[in-house]
Amino acid sequence: MSLEEKKQQVVEDFSVYDEWLDKYEYLIELGKGLEAFPEEKKTEERLIKGCQSRVWLDSEERDGRLYFTADSDAIITKGVISLLISVYSGCTKQEIAADDFGFVAEIGLKDNLSPTRANGLVSMIERIKEMAG
Amino acid sequence: MLEQIRQQFPALSAQVYGKPLVYLDNAATAMRPQSVVETWTQSVLSGNANIHRAVHYLAGVATEAYEGARDCVQAFINAPSREEIVFTSGATAAVNLVASSFGEAFIHEGDEVVVSAAEHHSNIVPWQLLCERKKAVLKVMDIHDDGELAVEQLESLLSPRTKIVAISHISNVLGLVNPVKEIVRICHTKGVPVLVDGAQGIVHEPVDVQALDCDFYVFSGHKLYAATGTGVLYGKRKWLDAMPPYMGGGEMIKSVSFAKTTYAPLPEKFEAGTQNFNGAPTLVPAIRFVQEARANASVQKEQAAITEYIYTKLIEDERITLYGTPFAHKIPLFSFAVKNAHHEDLALILDKMGIALRSGQMCAEPLMDRLGVTGLLRASFGPYNTLAEAEYFIKSLDRAINMLM
Numbered sequence: 001m002s003l004e005e006k007k008q009q010v011v012e013d014f015s016v017y018d019e020w021l022d023k024y025e026y027l028i029e030l031g032k033g034l035e036a037f038p039e040e041k042k043t044e045e046r047l048i049k050g051c052q053s054r055v056w057l058d059s060e061e062r063d064g065r066l067y068f069t070a071d072s073d074a075i076i077t078k079g080v081i082s083l084l085i086s087v088y089s090g091c092t093k094q095e096i097a098a099d100d101f102g103f104v105a106e107i108g109l110k111d112n113l114s115p116t117r118a119n120g121l122v123s124m125i126e127r128i129k130e131m132a133g
Numbered sequence: 134m135l136e137q138i139r140q141q142f143p144a145l146s147a148q149v150y151g152k153p154l155v156y157l158d159n160a161a162t163a164m165r166p167q168s169v170v171e172t173w174t175q176s177v178l179s180g181n182a183n184i185h186r187a188v189h190y191l192a193g194v195a196t197e198a199y200e201g202a203r204d205c206v207q208a209f210i211n212a213p214s215r216e217e218i219v220f221t222s223g224a225t226a227a228v229n230l231v232a233s234s235f236g237e238a239f240i241h242e243g244d245e246v247v248v249s250a251a252e253h254h255s256n257i258v259p260w261q262l263l264c265e266r267k268k269a270v271l272k273v274m275d276i277h278d279d280g281e282l283a284v285e286q287l288e289s290l291l292s293p294r295t296k297i298v299a300i301s302h303i304s305n306v307l308g309l310v311n312p313v314k315e316i317v318r319i320c321h322t323k324g325v326p327v328l329v330d331g332a333q334g335i336v337h338e339p340v341d342v343q344a345l346d347c348d349f350y351v352f353s354g355h356k357l358y359a360a361t362g363t364g365v366l367y368g369k370r371k372w373l374d375a376m377p378p379y380m381g382g383g384e385m386i387k388s389v390s391f392a393k394t395t396y397a398p399l400p401e402k403f404e405a406g407t408q409n410f411n412g413a414p415t416l417v418p419a420i421r422f423v424q425e426a427r428a429n430a431s432v433q434k435e436q437a438a439i440t441e442y443i444y445t446k447l448i449e450d451e452r453i454t455l456y457g458t459p460f461a462h463k464i465p466l467f468s469f470a471v472k473n474a475h476h477e478d479l480a481l482i483l484d485k486m487g488i489a490l491r492s493g494q495m496c497a498e499p500l501m502d503r504l505g506v507t508g509l510l511r512a513s514f515g516p517y518n519t520l521a522e523a524e525y526f527i528k529s530l531d532r533a534i535n536m537l538m
Contacts, residue, residue, distance in 0.1 A: 024536065025536060028537060
């Protein structure tokens, strides 16, 4: 699937849920299903510290494409991480650098994850962009 | 009875995500009663002029309202004189004023400042900045695991170099009333002055600065139902007179020339520039509300019922760890952790159920480290919260925890 198709898929999957609590249940399920992140990899350099939840992000480059693994101590954030990884892992650096990450706002998550300040999610998006830069 | 109180707060009838708002973040800021809104509006519409300067009618109205608020605060905390009441933009500004100005006059290299492990950043960082600047030492009084201050450590922490002790009246995380009177007594036997951070204390306890004998007492208006951008520094005259000015500018001067400038007497010496003359008068209806709520038997009964109910529910729940446990000193403020459930997840879910509460480090990172947590969830109740809301909170908390398991 292309990057656009992957994004569309996420938006569609998410649109099934009208109620916030249903969206959270979906994200919690996704979070629980996220590939395990080894404890040894939870280093300072991989940590993106927010005030509320902690996020660790790792990336590997293969043939000009970036592959991400990540973890968080908050499970709803883990669910969102899972969505981000399903979309951006395997993309080329150029594709990621050119992307506006708008779909996160489209599924209504950006503001509602933390309306007040940089949270683990926002910081993670920044870090992904940096890695692709 | 309680409904009458609630009706004074129009913001409480809001709906969030299609559900009634249950506002349990009063420790962060309080809601504002209609009387406060009216006082502010009246100031803006019929008393809007800069104070202390012009001789015209509006200036007189504005000045009277502002100085009337000062008298009201003086009476509220039983300060000996109005000159010892300095208006600031809040508790944080007040602590910074003392750290800077008292620090300038009295704290030198090798001197010591004592704070507790449970302080809010606003009662830590100003002292850290001072200690860095003056090469002074910051010492920390620990807490017991139950949240009580380790006051038995205090005497040994005090040395001939200790210049000030800064302590909160009530911790914004632990929700326990600290033995500030005793702390002041101990410090005074060693000739050490005490600053009490009353941001939470002023809301939940009757404060008599003469009975406490504290040297400084600070608080913010916005937690006390008044407008944001208002606050009070009470300081004993002997200290305020000996402290150099903090901010310079209009109002705090007696005469200005390029050769020499002299400064105004108290309290203007510490009120530089245009003050919050629309906001400060709101302290009057706010304080009146506090006094009415304290005298209202129904409100007090409900508050006691809420405190006991929430305390019991949290203590009894094996999944939950409550911090700040001695019930005798407990105010209706509860910070807790849930096993295997992150505070951010819980706060987000509870938010969608209409419940507003706080999660995270509560501006007390050293305390979080001391407690061994990355953050907590906090529910703090005000006089307009009901037992029904407390019950809804507990039910919703259970539902949220189950969603995460």
